[in-house]
Amino acid sequence: MDMLRQFGQDMLGPAVFMVAATLAKIVCITLPLMLCVAYLTLLERKIIGWMQTRLGPNRVGPFGLFQPLADGLKLLLKEIVIPSGADKWVFLAAPVFSIAPALAAWAVVPFDDGVVLADINAGLLYLMAITSVGVYGVVLAGWSSNSRYAFLGGMRSAAQLISYEIAMGLSLVVVLMVSNSLNLGDIVNAQGKGLFAGMGVSFLSWNWLPLFPVFVVYMVSIVAETNRAPFDMAEGESEIIGFHLEYSGLAFSLFYVAEYASMILCSAIASILFLGGWLSPLGCFPDGFHWLAAKIFIVLVSFLWIRATFPRYRYDQVMRLGWKVFIPVCIAWMGVVGIWMMSPWSVWK
């Protein structure tokens, strides 16, 4: 590795080499991510199918394994229709706005101890900031389509995302309090210490147990943040179809990819903040990336499971849950944790 670095620096000069190396790393993160997105769509259809005692896609390739490729190809070959009266540039930029944050956020996600693209100290802040940008994609798509239904979908999801962002932000504040750092790597490492970790059952000292109410709030908020059922107001296919009503072909598929990419992202963040990231659940196993992958997978499956189970909320219920339940709970637990940390029973020393 060092030899490679040395060779590269000699060949390209330090500045160019750094750009090239970063680009290579970005490709190494994005390509597998896109593959995961493709197969997440298949997994979703399979799991929902199984839960409805169906088989799910099974025609393209063995067990339907080539289905995502066929879907992608189909969307690629379709025409991108731009409605008359639409604001053309905004219309075309909106899908990019929604997918870019879902990819950019991966820059600060640590895959293992020290394995991260940008090891910045304000990682959590960066995450909060960059994921909020995603809402612009939705709003702009709804606004520029020149369609009432798309507009309504955009408005709904703007209100919803902003409400749940507050609950999410407050729950992150609690995590931040107990781990004393904004760096995601440090947050994970902080979870590996504590009373239970000393006894070898470290999964009990991860944040999810002492911060349980906040964990619940966060898990529900990420479902709402990614516009997934039962919070898929923005789509609401039974009433308004949603903000991407007028999109077709590749532009539509970008929204789709963005949704699944941000699902994977939110699962990764949840695993890092509350489920101990790459730490192994029992002291006797070595830590490593596979634990993170397993946790992400479990959270993702629960996303799909939730979608297969619950009907959609009514819109005022969504708002009530966000403002009247989650935000007070987060603020209350913030106080509780503050007192707890100062008391002699603190588990975070």
Added chain:
Amino acid sequence: MSSMKEIFGSFLLRELFGGLAVTGRYLFAPKTTVRYPEEKIPQSPRFRGLHALRRYPDGEERCVACKLCEAACPSMAITIEIAPDENGKRCTTRYDIDMMKCIFCGFCAEACPADAIVETRFYEYSAESRDALVWTKDMLLENGERCEEQIAEDLGRDMKYR
């Protein structure tokens, strides 16, 4: 106290976990999907599929050209034209069933005094043009020859109820 319990229960998502448990069980339940071209669902002897015109064992057409089926058809899918044949017997010169109109009600088979028009168990006759979905007399007769064994068996099983 009970309201405390309620708040606690709803925060632990008790009812929601109940719902998740149901779908979780179904994840492993046996699947009911029929993989159509490889598997087919069982058919009743009264299955109403594509029509067939039948012949007597000596090869004579059963149809006596009474036009009862045409009259009975609620969707006017049957078109019949009649002329005497060389022996002076009434005979259909044209017997078309428009499968795009037909609703497979079976009234034609019920109306027929000679059991000439029947519905078979065959249903895989999709076509790429409208013209190909209008079944003419020759095609119906041919279908009758192909399915005669099955038709006779099914009619026999139904006999005691008629």
